[in-house]
Amino acid sequence: MSLPLAALGEFGDAVQFLFQSRESQAGGAEVGGAQIWGLVLDHLRLSAVALLAAIAVAVPAGLVLGHTGRFGFLAINLSNVGRAVPTLALVAFLVAFLGVGFWNVTFALVLLAIPPILTNTYTGVRQVDPEMVDAARGQGMTGAQVLGRVELPLALPLLTDGVRISTVNVIATATLAPLAGASSLGDPIVSFGVYGDTGRLAGSLLVAALAIGADAGIAALRRALTPRGLRLTAST
């Protein structure tokens, strides 16, 4: 296996790093191989917790804001502000309140993930044809029924798009975790002294693969979640 990989030069070396552990650059501990797959799990856990928390906050907020139509400017502006703040700065800022470690990074990632989900959920609900909402109310649906039976299903495609954007952002940004003392695939990227060039490249490859995979997975989920009647509309 090492021979054809060697032909790929540094790239092949990085791939090999993923499957074979070696002594660290600084000597002592073994890095690569099984060790790096442990980091993948850390990375995924961190990203998943942050995303689920962001969804739990942003989806209900976006639904309610979109349904009432009030405070829309708040949703949009908060989101824009959120996008402007660099996550790295946030991590540093949060050290003062949460110290360093898993929760510091998670919290920063939640704040990163909320804006796209919030904005898209809000927009998804707002773009539902007002006549449709009028018809739903006129049939005797309560506000909650209009939201649950009409607005939410029709907002699902856009909502899922928001989750997709946030997922890619979070997976990419979770590489900052080691700076706040949490473990992730950022380790081989940040700790050059331990992993060397090969480890850094291997870590980057893995992060990219995870982001692309998640993106494709959620795109498939979006297709599954889009109500059949809507897919027909889009095709005609």
Place this chain on the structure above:
Amino acid sequence: MTASATAHPEGPSAFPQAAALSFREATKVYDPAAEPAVDRLSLEVPAGEICVLVGPSGSGKTTAMRLVNRMIELTSGDILLDGVSVREREPAELRRHIGYAIQQIGLFPHRTVAENIATVPRLLGWPEDRIRARVEELLAIIDLDPEEMRHRYPAQLSGGQRQRVGVARAIAADPPLLLMDEPFGAIDPITRERLQNEFLRLQREIRKTVVFVTHDIDEAIKMGDRIAVLRAGGVLAQYAPPEQLLLAPADDFVADFVGADRGLKRLALERVRDVRLWHAPAVRAGAPAAAARDELERAEVGYALLVDDAGRPRGWLAPADLGGDAVPAGPGSPVLLIDRADTVRDALSRLLQEEVAYGVVVDDDGVLDGVLSIELIEDFLRAEGRRAAEAPVR
């Protein structure tokens, strides 16, 4: 008949068939500085009748309709449904007992035809098998094949089919009152005409009280048992049956709104059977020609009609054709047949189009009834006009 304040899951019979609707000084003011949207509107709609609210934009016709199911809240005054104020009922609960169909239809695109129709029964908590039976029944009523249509989505329907599903959804829970806001507005004229006729046919069966909003006076005249003409500021200009509206507009605004061609519009409301027809001598082949010549002398029409044994007209015979001893077997000149049940407008249009002086009016069996001419239609209109001039105007 009493208004049901709660759902009765036992069966549609638990609902009143139709409710009497009463506007009592109903008023909606959005901006106290501006004129009201609806201004002290008072009118009674008897149970089972179609009341059309018609007027130019800004006349508050849609607002007035939406006050009924509290999609818009009254500022003052009241609206009673079978004597019970709509103010006393929960809006969502009230709306489940009032059918609602709007121009854009608002079918839910993510739900099938069957699910759309089942919306209100489901909200009312009907059991599933009853909902399914009702959906089947309604699909049959609106002439859509249940097998084929049940699982379709709105995107897979034509405009006319969507409209029908919208109406089916509105009457699904057998509400005693139906609100329709320009329900046939966004549809091509041919389909619209067909849907209007279908709805009138349906209405003859279900006999709901209907509030129907339109800006189209022709549609109002066609659909309405009574028409409320509203003017800017939500003021009622006239409330009357269509004939009355056309014969005796209350003022210049109404006269203007119903149009300068209101005489012609009236013709669309009248049937040929209501016109006093001329008598033409009916002769049978082989009968003595002398008697026919005698009769022709006294008749209002200068020609005789050759009829078959059943009395069905076959052709016109000129006096010259009756010169012999017996009435000839034909063929005679072709006749323009007009059904007694046709509208006078259609009859007039055919007389003009065929460029003939006389139309031969027949009954359902095709048997000769009389002769119609443009002159007779003129007389008819004049007589109607005189009657209207003498009738009290509100």
